[in-house]
Amino acid sequence: MEQLPKSLEEAIAEAMVATQAALEDGYTRLQVELVFPELRMMPIAQxxxxxxxxxxxxxxxxxPDAGAAALAxxxxxDKDYAIRGMGELKAKMQPDEELFIFIEPSSVEVGQLEELCTEAGDRPVVLLNPRLEDIATIGIGYAGRQLRERFLSQFDSCYYLQPTDGAAISRSYPSSWRVWLExxxxxxxxxxxxxxxxxxEALNQLLLQATGGGESEAAQPSAMKRPGLLSGLQQFLRALSQ
Known part of the structure; x- marks a missing residue:
């Protein structure tokens, strides 16, 4: 990713290439994240x-559920591959299936996801836009959260794109993580x-160095204090949604 994508379709196309490259290199637990608000996942998944x-x-x-699978x-x-909800009786994996892609699983389904990944064994699993950050919301204790976090740590990010105020963070396998400034x-x-x-703080320091921020600015919770940066973020989101 030598430059940021100019449209949502371009970002998805980059994610497709990055995921295929990671699979070809032998990765078996991958995640793809397009971190934008109010994305409609059905056309993105398609x-x-x-x-x-x-x-x-x-x-x-x-x-995540049978209703979303039925809608898809x-x-x-008609598709040659099976589309199921995670909790369906027909969700059982078949021996001849080689790749499993989960669309937007959330912390609510993390238990089912873990069971299905165990069932998948060494066959590759891809999470498309997982929403698993707040494990605490699923009502398990500290030890349980540790186990879940250990499970989620098995997944490598092969594509990531997130705009923030006046900046953006990206990764497209096999490249490293990149920080962009407006x-x-x-x-x-x-x-x-x-x-x-x-x-x-690591991200803030990178942005401060790029903008020539001083010690007083470093004490602020965010390095992005310049006027107009939020409007730039909004424009970036609008461009990606076109």
């Missing part, structure tokens, strides 16, 4: 899955490449 349809019945697609079957028409309205400049995802 475009993303087109990269894997040549696997036919060797592909299995899971939605209705809207997408220099002009809607134009982003690559300012850093990191082996791990920069978050919190």
């Amino acid at each position: 475009q993303f899955l087109s990269a894997f349809e040549d696997r036919g019945s060797r592909l299995r697609v899971f939605f 079957r209705r809207d997408w028409g 220099r002009e309205e809607g134009e982003y400049e690559l300012i850093a490449e990191e082996p791990r995802k920069p978050v919190g």
